[in-house]
Amino acid sequence: MRRLLILRHAKTEPGELGKDDRNRALDERGLREAGQLGAYMTTHALAPDYVMLSPARRVQETWNHLAGALNASPATSIDDRIYEATPHDILAIIAETATTVHSLLVVGHNPSLQEVALMLIASGDIEARERLREKLPPAGLVIIDFAFDDWSKLHAQSGRLERYITPKAIEAATN
Secondary structure (H helix, E strand, C coil): CEEEEEEECCCECCCCCCCCHHHCCECHHHHHHHHHHHHHHHHCCCCCCEEEECCCHHHHHHHHHHHCCCCCCCEEEECHHHCCCCHHHHHHHHHCCCCCCCEEEEEECCCHHHHHHHHHEEEECHHHHHHHHHCCCCCCEEEEEECCCCHHHCCCCCEEEEEEECHHHHHHHHC
8 A cells, every 4th residue: 555645835925026936935824834734744643754845945844844743754855846747747756656665745836736636536535525626725735545555556546535634624623
């Protein structure tokens, strides 16, 4: 079995015309939500074996704040291809993952991540799938389980939605 965790970076400062999009930083809400998500992942034993990150500053900051709350320190890599990847590009990147990795976290950007998640999911909680179809918000996490043992077998409609987590859902559960 393999588990894929798909995470959209946390909330950022607004983009500005003429400024480098890759250097946009998280805002205060994004920093807080990334830390909360890390705590949630620790509490629910969702730490990945391996993490692939976009090179964008907001992705790096999301991971750093999330990782600070994890009990584990998984191996990470920055993959430039994730930054402007199409959904099919992301599938190809994931399919290259070593067979020794059972749980993979990909942190990047929308709309590609949401489209990849929807492309991969064949079953799971119908209500959660509909919420995901509507939106993958900043710091939204999608967890998809696969019955195969080799990432190269990844294909459309091959996974089961195990969980869909949003910052609002975490906040509601803790209040």
